[in-house]
Structures are given as structure tokens and as C-alpha cells.
Amino acid sequence: MSADRFHLGWFYSKGFGPKAWRHAWAGSAVGRFARPDMAVDLARSMERAGFDYLMIEDSSNVPYTYQGSHDAYLRHSVDTPKLDPTVLAPFLVAATERLGVVVTCSTTEYHPFMLARKMNALDHVSEGRIGWNVVTGSNDGGAQNYGREKQFPHDERYDMADEFLELTHRLWDAWDPDAVVLDLERGVFADGSKVHPVHFEGKYFKSRGPLSAPRSPQGSPVICQAGGSPRGRRFAAQWAETIIASADTPEQMKAYRDEVRAKAVEAGRNPDHVKVLFLASPIVADTHADAEARLAADLTLTEDRIQYGLAHFSRLTGIDFSQFHLDEPLPSLKSNGHQSMAAGFEGKVLRNLLTRAQRFGSDAFVGTPEEVAAVMDEFMQEVGGDGFLIVNSYFSRRYVMEICDGLVPELQRRGLTRTRYEHAHFRDNLLAF
Amino acid sequence: MSANRFHLAWFGAGGFGVKSWRKTWSGNGGWDWTSPQLFIDLAMALERACFDYLIIEDSSYVPDAYGGNAKAYLASATATPKLDPTVLAPVLAQATSKIGIVPTLSVTEYHPYMLARKINTMDHMSGGRTGWNIVTSSSHRAAQNYGHDQQVEHDLRYDMADEFFELACKLWDSWDADAVALDERNGVWADHTKVHTVDFAGKFFSSRGPLNANRSPQGRPVFTQAGGSDRGKEFAASTADSIICGTAGGVAEMKRFRGDVHQRMTRLGRPTGACKILFMCSPVVGETDAEAREKRAQQIAFAEEHPELGLLHLSRHSGIDFSVFPLDEPIPDTVSTNGHQQLLRQAIGLTPREFLRRTQGAVEMVGSPETIAAQMDEIMQEVGGDGFLISNFDLNRRYISEITDGLVPALQRRGLVRTEYSHPLFRDNLLEF
Numbered sequence: 001m002s003a004d005r006f007h008l009g010w011f012y013s014k015g016f017g018p019k020a021w022r023h024a025w026a027g028s029a030v031g032r033f034a035r036p037d038m039a040v041d042l043a044r045s046m047e048r049a050g051f052d053y054l055m056i057e058d059s060s061n062v063p064y065t066y067q068g069s070h071d072a073y074l075r076h077s078v079d080t081p082k083l084d085p086t087v088l089a090p091f092l093v094a095a096t097e098r099l100g101v102v103v104t105c106s107t108t109e110y111h112p113f114m115l116a117r118k119m120n121a122l123d124h125v126s127e128g129r130i131g132w133n134v135v136t137g138s139n140d141g142g143a144q145n146y147g148r149e150k151q152f153p154h155d156e157r158y159d160m161a162d163e164f165l166e167l168t169h170r171l172w173d174a175w176d177p178d179a180v181v182l183d184l185e186r187g188v189f190a191d192g193s194k195v196h197p198v199h200f201e202g203k204y205f206k207s208r209g210p211l212s213a214p215r216s217p218q219g220s221p222v223i224c225q226a227g228g229s230p231r232g233r234r235f236a237a238q239w240a241e242t243i244i245a246s247a248d249t250p251e252q253m254k255a256y257r258d259e260v261r262a263k264a265v266e267a268g269r270n271p272d273h274v275k276v277l278f279l280a281s282p283i284v285a286d287t288h289a290d291a292e293a294r295l296a297a298d299l300t301l302t303e304d305r306i307q308y309g310l311a312h313f314s315r316l317t318g319i320d321f322s323q324f325h326l327d328e329p330l331p332s333l334k335s336n337g338h339q340s341m342a343a344g345f346e347g348k349v350l351r352n353l354l355t356r357a358q359r360f361g362s363d364a365f366v367g368t369p370e371e372v373a374a375v376m377d378e379f380m381q382e383v384g385g386d387g388f389l390i391v392n393s394y395f396s397r398r399y400v401m402e403i404c405d406g407l408v409p410e411l412q413r414r415g416l417t418r419t420r421y422e423h424a425h426f427r428d429n430l431l432a433f
Numbered sequence: 434m435s436a437n438r439f440h441l442a443w444f445g446a447g448g449f450g451v452k453s454w455r456k457t458w459s460g461n462g463g464w465d466w467t468s469p470q471l472f473i474d475l476a477m478a479l480e481r482a483c484f485d486y487l488i489i490e491d492s493s494y495v496p497d498a499y500g501g502n503a504k505a506y507l508a509s510a511t512a513t514p515k516l517d518p519t520v521l522a523p524v525l526a527q528a529t530s531k532i533g534i535v536p537t538l539s540v541t542e543y544h545p546y547m548l549a550r551k552i553n554t555m556d557h558m559s560g561g562r563t564g565w566n567i568v569t570s571s572s573h574r575a576a577q578n579y580g581h582d583q584q585v586e587h588d589l590r591y592d593m594a595d596e597f598f599e600l601a602c603k604l605w606d607s608w609d610a611d612a613v614a615l616d617e618r619n620g621v622w623a624d625h626t627k628v629h630t631v632d633f634a635g636k637f638f639s640s641r642g643p644l645n646a647n648r649s650p651q652g653r654p655v656f657t658q659a660g661g662s663d664r665g666k667e668f669a670a671s672t673a674d675s676i677i678c679g680t681a682g683g684v685a686e687m688k689r690f691r692g693d694v695h696q697r698m699t700r701l702g703r704p705t706g707a708c709k710i711l712f713m714c715s716p717v718v719g720e721t722d723a724e725a726r727e728k729r730a731q732q733i734a735f736a737e738e739h740p741e742l743g744l745l746h747l748s749r750h751s752g753i754d755f756s757v758f759p760l761d762e763p764i765p766d767t768v769s770t771n772g773h774q775q776l777l778r779q780a781i782g783l784t785p786r787e788f789l790r791r792t793q794g795a796v797e798m799v800g801s802p803e804t805i806a807a808q809m810d811e812i813m814q815e816v817g818g819d820g821f822l823i824s825n826f827d828l829n830r831r832y833i834s835e836i837t838d839g840l841v842p843a844l845q846r847r848g849l850v851r852t853e854y855s856h857p858l859f860r861d862n863l864l865e866f
Contacts, residue, residue: 016554017646022617031615034557034646036527060550062628062645070625070643074612077622081646083554090523091558109547113578117493121449121517124467125524144641145546179507182463184455189463190514192504195495208577212493213514214467304620 003380005433007387008051008417009277010042011244014393015058015082025396034083036091043092045400046099049408050418052430053100054092055133055224056085060109061141066314067322076304078311086118093126100426102131102224107164108157109137109146113207116171119221120213128217128425133224134239136161138337139315154336155231163202165239170198172220174210190214222427228340237263242275242430244389248362250382253278257383275386275430282365282372282390284402291366299355309357317342326351360391373410436813438866440820441484441841441850442711444677448491448537449521451510452828459829467516469524475833476525479532482837483851485863486533487525488566488657489518493542494574499741499748500756511745519551526559533859535564535657540597541590542570542579546640549604553649561650561858566657567672569594571750571772587771591664596635598672603631605653607643623647655860661775670697674863677822679713679794680775687712687795687816709819709863714794716823718835722800729799736789743789751777760786794824806843
């Protein structure tokens, strides 16, 4: 027996920024990170392997939370630099035909009209393959670039995001599907009675509308979300069509997914319309021993990695981790940023957390392609769905090939993932099983 | 004797929107405009003809100034719909390798940090071929889409633009050119002492900075601007690398406009060669002069048959409902606008019907390639420079070919325009002569 078919995505961690640069197999990526070729090659490989989507992560500042300085962030290239993902997306779309492309944009940086317009254009140009990873911004430094002293309080950011989503959906629905009539005889391009202003006035946002372009192939982008806090989960249950989840064991994964599905039902939605994908960093090699050796190397702390991890945790939580002892349990932490992450740190020894600062998900996905495919199968049988999101902060083209031409064909042989796209639109493929 | 070499650019009137759609040679323009293929074909043709740049015009609302509702605009696809130009620009950059790509972005819609970031990314990805056409937005409807009750007053918009420009430039300059060290041995990606906060707190905008990406190939994009009012010209004289002059009527006025801008530049301490003033024109090219005259006569006949089509633009740009003005009575000088002041000034005193007969641009150009090339030569000898910006609201592929494969080779034979690009960066080509 094997699991039902499941979905695959790729979490493009560190966004449109440098990937491997001090690692073997970095190739020309070191000096060319600002050019689109690496991401384009990734997207093409993913499409070859039948992935659902590539999600481009983003944040918009050079952080200075750790030690109150930009130094560690720039020295080790921690979460910076990142170029704008909405500029990368058109390149990826032009290089592919079926793959979904998900762009991260923040509800505290965009005005809803501008975001609605960009997503609409991306969906038109991609012929229905765009998604939006909704984030609310977490680091004060990001807010300061946009002229505010600090981020809005955590839960209020989600109240704003609720309103933001409501308004953008109204804008996406402002043109009826049959508004464009294209009557050449009478010279009518669109019917004005089928294009509606939205006249939205909320607590945070206001817009007259209508959108300045017709309904796009999907109508609206596929909504992707990653919030792990209680308020974040409530938001996800309401809006998300695919959720980025982080859990180590099948039990934790199942519990998380069951909760998401129950919440979706409470919100009046079909739980099958929310695909929960779990972050995973598989290590696949010619032999099991080779893969284990690579894992061991990944978990070995060097001074650079300690600095990297401390800077990274500091940015995500807004707390300066230089104040804590590496070998003592962490106190209770209060974050206005990634709350679920900060909550999970309490009582844990910092050095242990740092060994995993660049790993995501379970360490069970380590071995030959056959072995890893078997473990993924087992996990999904136990969890019930809906698939995995590959992530590797410092990947190289070699890693992309190992996943797309090594691991995925093995999953396909087991009938676990798709071998061809059934539909033209991203959402239809995501909901196909 | 002939004129010095001059520049050619293309003004993508109507932005990323519907072009010719119900006329001979429209192809399937009404159906396939959201696929960017027409624009890709345009950009590739312009590059073949060695144009300096392509501007993608933009506005972000469905107009309803004419007749008090959107019906006429939507029925004729006039000035709407328009998809987001920042999605098209990367597609065009990917399809070309030499030509400058200039999207239009409004200082009343973007936050400076977001704009600086997007342009920086585009400049990286295009290898230094990105420009920014700076506009301030004129319509109340655009402002209302972005949550404001109405548009900011004309001159105040330019005060905002001044500050916006200052802040954006500081962000583009926030990484020293040598900040990225890429020192693999010592593990230094970038040197934090060479990345500077901007700590800008202005009257309208504030931002901490630095930009979260390193300096792009050009550092700052090429700035283009079209302001025709006194305040607009002052802004352009202080900031623009290239000015779009769309309102001068006749050679004497073109010369006067250029002299005026040069005088302002000299007063502001800028060398006059630092800004290339290009004059809008819409040549009607035929096999013979007679054939071209016949085409122009058909254009005028069409305009007179459909007077509302021309007045839609005048209404949108001025906010005045011209549907209530008699077609054969002069437009009174009592009308005024918070929008495009120069355009309205030109219409005053003419009857709407007379206004419709005018050519799009400075001088009417109708004839064979040789005839128009000779005319352009003469005009440039008289005006002194710096070239032309071709524009055509009713764009189709045949027109593109008439210009790039007919007119331009005639200009090249006379040694008036470039036959190859000398530099990889857009600005270097623009300032070459």
C-alpha cells in the first residue's frame, strides 16, 4: 500500500538573493545572483518534475536586530540582500508553461489596489499560474524603510490583512467574467455596465475601484500563507488555498493538518481546498552513507554558522540573540515578529537550536532517492496529505538536479506525485487531487 | 549638410493595454493583448532598429470623465484597460539585450522604498537597461483607487516628486559600488561599513534604508519625464536624463521648448548635454507620398466620424466632460484643470472638431520613408537636437515594421541615427551623442 498522490512545491528561501556562495558546487552563482538564470533553471527543472509551485520568499530590509548592526547580516549574507520578487516572477513565467509561481508580498508595504493590479497582470501574463504568499511583515527595520517607526502589533497586522484580502478580492471581482465583449461590428470592447466600482471603506484601507484591467484567467491568485500563531492560523483557515507548514514528525504534521482542516470547515470552507505542504530539506545521494555524511556536515556548527543562526533568529523574532548564553536554556521570549517561532524556543538550549538554523523539517529524508521516496510515502500515509515543500537555503544547481531528476522520478515511479499537468491553471492543478 | 546624429525612442501610448483591435491590420489585437507577444515583437523590432528606449506609458484607473461614466472608455478601450507595466518590463528585458526599457511609475502611488527596490531589481536583471518615467498622476480617480479623496494639487504634486526623487536616489546610492566583497576565504559577502542607512525624514516621505540590495549596474535608472507645465519643466530640468516633449506645435515651438529647458538646466548647474529632449511624433509612412497622404486622410476621416474617441483623451487628461461641448464651437478659455495643463491650453480656442484633426505630436509627418527622413533631418537641423519619440495609439505590427524597417533604414542611410549600440548600459548610449 502507498499514500495517495501528493503535491510538491519549492520554498525559495532567502528569496531573490544569493544562494550557495561559499559552498562546493556554487558555480557562477556567486557573482551572478542578481541575474535571473539560477531561478529560471530551478523553475524549468521543477516543471520537468511536475511540481505544483515555486514560492519566492521575501523581506525588504537589511536587518540590524543582531548586535544592533548590519555587520553580521551583510558579512554572512543573512536574509539580505534580496531583490524584488515581483520582478523575478515574470522571468520565471516566461521560461515555463505549467508551473505555478507564488510571489511573496506584504500587506503592510503595498496598498491593496497596487497589489491587486500587479497580481492581475501577473496572472494575465502567466495565463493563470500566479499565486500570492501573503505576509504581514515582521521586522521593525522593514517598517522603517516604509516610513513607520515599527511594525503594527502582531494580531492587528492580521486584522489589517483580513481587510486587505477582502478588498483585493473585491477588486479582482470588479470586472464580470463577460465584461469584455469584443464586438467588432458595433465597436464595443467592454460593456461598462459589467465593470463595477468597489467603493470600499474599511478601518485600514479605502479604494474606489474598479481595477483597471479585466478579470485574469484565474480571477484571483492562489493564496498561500505560513502563519503559525493562533491568529495566523485563523487567517489561514479563512483565506489560504495552500499552507506552508513546519513540523518534524508525522504525528505533529497530522495534528497540524487536522487542525487546519477543522478550522477551514468552521470558516465554511471545503477542507480539501486547503493544501497543507510541509517544509522538507531532503538530502539524496548515491549511497545512504554519503547522504548521512552530508547531513552530519550540515549539522556541524562552525563559528560562521553560529553567527549566521543568531542573526537569522534575531531578524525573525525582533529580539537580539547576542544577549543569550549559547549553552543555557532560553528564557520565555516575547516577539512581535514570528511568534510561534519565539514560543517554541523557550527552555531550549541555543546551541542546539543553532545546529538546525538552516534545516527545515524532519531529518528522516536522508538517503538514496529510493529510501527518501519510501520515507515520504510512509509520512504521507500517516499524515493523510497534502505534500511537501522543498527548501534549502544554500542550494546549488546540483541540488536542484538531485531533487528533480533523482528524488522526484522515484516518487513518480511509486505513483505518489504527478507525471504530467492535467490543467492549464495553477489552482486547478493544485485542487486536482 | 545634414543634422547631427539624433536619438530615437518609442512612446508606448496606452501602456500595457489594448492596441489596434477593430481595424485593418489589427490582427487579433482585441483578444491577445494580455499576452505580451505584441510588446515583445515591438521591443525586438526597436532593438533591431537601434532605438534608445521604449517607454511603457501607464495610468491606473478606469476613466469616466467623458459623459460622467466609464461606458465610452470601456466600449472603445480608450486609456483602459491597462495591466501593470512593472510586470511587462521584465518580460521585455528578457527578450532583448541592448535597448532601454522604461516603465511609468507614479510618485503619488508608490512609496519611495518600494519603487527604489523594484527599479534596482529591474536594472540588475536587465544588465543596466532600466529607466523610470516619472509621473505624478493627474486624475482624481487614480487617487481614489489608492484611498485618497482626490488628487494632490498640481504644483504640490511636483514638490512631492522632488522629495520622492531625492529619497529614491539616496536609496540607490546607499550601497557603495565596492560594498560586495565576495571574499570566500574570510567569509565576507559584503562590507557593512560600505552600506549606509539613509535616515530620511521629509515632509511627505521617510525611510531608514539602506536598500536591501546592492548597487545595480547603472546605479540609478535613466530618468525620463514629460511635464510640460512651468513647474513640470523645472522638475524635468533638474532630474531628467531625457524629456518627452509631446505638446510643442511646430518647429519654432520645439526649438523654444528645448531652449527653455536648456536655460533652466544651466541655471540649475547641469550641462545641457546631460538631458536629451525627444519630440513626440506619429509618422504616417507609405510606399509613396501619395499613398501616405491617402492613409492620413483616412485617419482624419475616421477621427471625424468618431469625435468622441479623440475627446475621451482630452476629458481624461483634463477631468473636464467634453461630451457637453458643441463640436463646432471654440473651447472657451474659462475651462481649467488640475490635470494636464499644457494639453488643455492647446485645445482652448480650437473647436473640438479642429482639435481632433491635429496630429499626435509636434509636427505632422506624412510621406515615403525618404520624404519623412528628409523632414526629420531638416527639423533637427533647425531645432538642434535631440531626436524623436515615435508614438501611435492604434499600434499594430505593420506600423512597427513601417517605422523600424522602412523609416529607420532611410534615416540610417543619411547617417542621422545609430546603426549599432556602442555601450552595454542604457545611459551610456543615451549620452553618447
